[in-house]
Amino acid sequence: MSAIRIPELPSTVHPADWTVDQAWASYRPDEHRLWTTLYERQTNLLAGRACDAFLNGLDVLDLHRSGIPDFARINPELQKLTGWTIVAVAGLVPDAVFFEHLANRRFPAGQFLRRPDQIDYLQEPDIFHDVFGHVPMLTDPLFADYMQAYGQGGLRALHRGQLHHLARLYWYTVEFGLLQTDRGLRIYGAGILSSHSESVFALEDPSPNRLGFDLRRVMRTPYRIDDFQQVYFATPSIEALRDVTLRDFGPLYDSLEHCEDVAIEAVLPEDVVLTPGATIQARRAADQ
Template sequence: MSTANTAKLKEQFDAGLETRADFTIDQPTERYGAVDHAVWQQLYARQTALLKGRVCDEFLAGVDCIGMPPDRVPFFDEINAKLTPATGWQIVAVPGLVPDQVFFEHLANRRFPVTWWMRRPDQLDYLQEPDCFHDLFGHVPLLINPVFANYMHAYGRAALAANDAGALPLLARLYWYTVEFGLIRDAASPNGVKIYGAGIVSSKGETLYSQQSAAPNRLGFDLERVMRTRYRIDTFQKTYFVIDDFTQLFGVTQTDFAPLLAKLAAEPAFAAGDVLKRDRVITRGTQEGWQTDGDI
């Protein structure tokens, strides 16, 4: 997702990179050192091995189609040479998390902002802000899938309207529970689900937790339910929402959001771990290890 004026973003601005009005930069490939490439290589090898049998087929097909180099940080022009002809999307380099309005304008124009810098070796398992590996490996493979690519484009347009209407938190929850931490039905997999969300596929711990742990809830996707549900940014998720397929996800974008946002803005939010009587419960969590506060 996005935010404004983070400490990391200020650090990047202070580094002297020329930043345009839309927060894009030229990918500073000359700034990648041996450590950056080694971190990419380690993360890429670990996650591609771990995700086999756990992530949805569409994600793996995207990884194969795009052909990211396993041993170095990819050059964004190389990615765009495969991505743009397939779905009209392109990735653009940014210094870090960007303001919401800017982020949504990029999505609405089929541009996905990708942070240029790589995490340090001591940050392999946890990083407060998205880096190049999260943005590129986590998000981009599905952008070569036409149905998911269209969902992201439509989401950007809807989010711009929501931002103008002051209803951004509702759309932020939709992004969080689909693009970042979404699961998809697969009857043959543990707990009947596979992974597609970028926040999961780029994380070893959340990959295992989201699919195999007994602690979280796994609930059938429902648009209004998702938009009223708080989430966690500091721990693994208490609840994951499960789509049937990507066609269902794209169907969400056919919604007339204006009256829905007006309706939901007056409704109370649900806690991240709530299970309601009307929910389609795939697995009810044991709540082991849950924190009692911190939902946003």
């Protein structure tokens, strides 16, 4: 999602929706090679870790062809599958603009690629995070519907002053969500899928709690952006995730006004604990 502080609007950005030309022809050969390195490293790691919808999306869109993907090539296929398109943006965009894009089945993706020295970590989302991490899931009709419903809910949340609660839903699903399957937990969150180290940490490290998804619980749980996650929420299905966003959040927002946040590393008596965590990472973070 967008940052709280919005940068000055660049002169090359369309003032209505913050979009820019991807300028695919301007990518250098070394940038295409870096994309290929990132792509191959992640796909080799994600077999048996990513959910089927993501892996199927990678195959359908063929994101490995010709280095950095050209949105003009991808969009016709993506639109045919689920009605979504990718639009290029120069960086983080205002919340209202972000939600308006999602509500109209447009996914805003950064056009720049990280530097070689940032291969393992980059705080601001780049084209690898946005396109490799997010876009394959948009080929799945159920997840595509979820993202549109989230955008529509975001526009409503802005008017209610409830963006902080809705941002937690995005964080713990779209960015760092896990899926329960008959073969065990699988990854569908883009923040994990685009991270070499967190793809392993999210499923295999003993530190974090892995809990069953509960909308109210998720909205009560803050998050950190500068460390591995200390709790992951696993949904029973993408359909269940979509269905939960089709409800009226108004009564839930009202009830949350009287609830305290839940500590990130906490486990409540009513939580469904899929994997209890040793919270090693949480204690380490607290000591820093």
